[in-house]
């Protein structure tokens with residue numbers, strides 16, 4: 090094992106500054122804890138520029154592929170994937186309470202009020218999103234505006250730059266919580282990759298990380314792993330929890346799109362409206378991939394994709410629907426962060442059903458049959474690799490005492506929905522457990 094060149098002492102060390110890690114840092118520092126937040130990526134000052142902005146923060150420029158060839162985007166930056174996310178909010182599934190006894194209703198309410206999360210008002214529903222909503226309703230789908238992590242008063246109609254971090258600051262990103270945590274005294278270490286958890290007698294006592302100044306030991310009473318669905322498992326594997334990384338899901342999605350003669354989806358707020366076919370595990374929304382992603386999907390789509398490349402000139406007049414389906418727990422993350430993610434028969438069935446419905450909606454909204462195209466599959470919401478009920482207890486503590494997970498790895502079942510509300514609410518719950526609950530326990534134990 091490499092020897093450290095320096096040691097830092099703190100109360101809590103957190104690996105990863107996405108929604109889970111940033112919320113932990115914000116909540117714990119608010120309650121007086123000294124926090125060191127390690128982020129493998131950089132802190133991006135700029136936002137709202139272009140696809141180039143996206144490339145700068147993607148792991149390997151966005152080209153991370155499963156051994157079976159599924160493309161999974163993996164942003165690495167302060168704020169994690171939320172910096173480029175679509176800002177869609179979805180409450181946790183009922184089974185979290187019913188089956189696992191985890192009640193985060195209070196925390197979800199708190200998050201909804203704080204941001205505040207709400208559906209987009211009618212005045213921000215763009216031309217293409219509005220046409221697709223009407224067409225979907227005409228064919229009998231329950232297609233409605235979706236709750237968003239977006240402040241309507243700052244959002245601009247026809248801007249369409251949500252993917253690029255949102256230059257108006259209308260879209261919430263976890264970078265806001267990183268900033269708040271830093272104002273409360275949290276130390277953010279960027280370009281700092283946590284390698285393993287340091288233990289003594291089965292208890293976590295800190296982490297070893299690779300920093301621009303060399304290998305560093307960050308000693309702490311509490312360790313939080315929040316490096317995301319793909320980042321956390323190798324840290325745990327290196328720390329002796331060899332089962333971490335099994336059961337990986339990355340909800341597969343495709344886009345069905347077609348050119349029209351009016352303003353297309355790239356001007357709209359990402360995922361303005363849609364429907365959840367929950368029995369099938371299919372979510373469908375309006376969504377145009379940014380040009381870089383579109384070009385990548387076409388280039389990687391084989392001969393049929395290359396033939397459609399010329400349609401890029403009409404991107405501004407393209408209406409697009411995303412079909413995202415609930416994945417199974419049949420993937421795996423390896424120690425070197427390579428991964429396996431098969432697309433099984435059932436998943437392909439769901440994607441086909443969603444794509445057929447999307448074709449119908451788009452034609453009803455005015456797209457000609459010959460102008461329709463479907464992209465190749467891409468994976469989203471990577472997670473499920475350190476599940477509650479298996480490797481984690483109800484408080485998300487790992488088999489290593491005082492070491493907790495708080496990111497999409499904790500999700501215990503096939504998912505299929507935007508996970509950020511659940512992760513932020515779960516992080517608030519854990520922060521409370523580590524401070525208020527812990528103090529109450531000490532007070533009971535100490536005689537008056």
Ligand SMILES: Cc1cc2nc3c(=O)[nH]c(=O)nc-3n(C[C@H](O)[C@H](O)[C@H](O)COP(=O)(O)OP(=O)(O)OC[C@H]3O[C@@H](n4cnc5c(N)ncnc54)[C@H](O)[C@@H]3O)c2cc1C
Nearest residue numbers: 105107109129169170175176177283317320496497507509
């Ligand atoms: C294009 C796109 C659109 C999306 N849209 C939505 C949406 O509308 N709604 C929604 O709810 N979700 C959406 N998601 C998913 C959502 O953004 C993620 O599920 C969420 O950000 C996961 O949070 P997390 O806490 O697991 O960490 P992540 O966001 O995965 O962040 C983990 C962080 O840890 C860092 N890290 C990794 N390894 C290490 C290490 N060893 N040491 C230190 N740091 C490390 C990474 O650099 C990263 O910054 C979208 C994702 C993408 C890519």
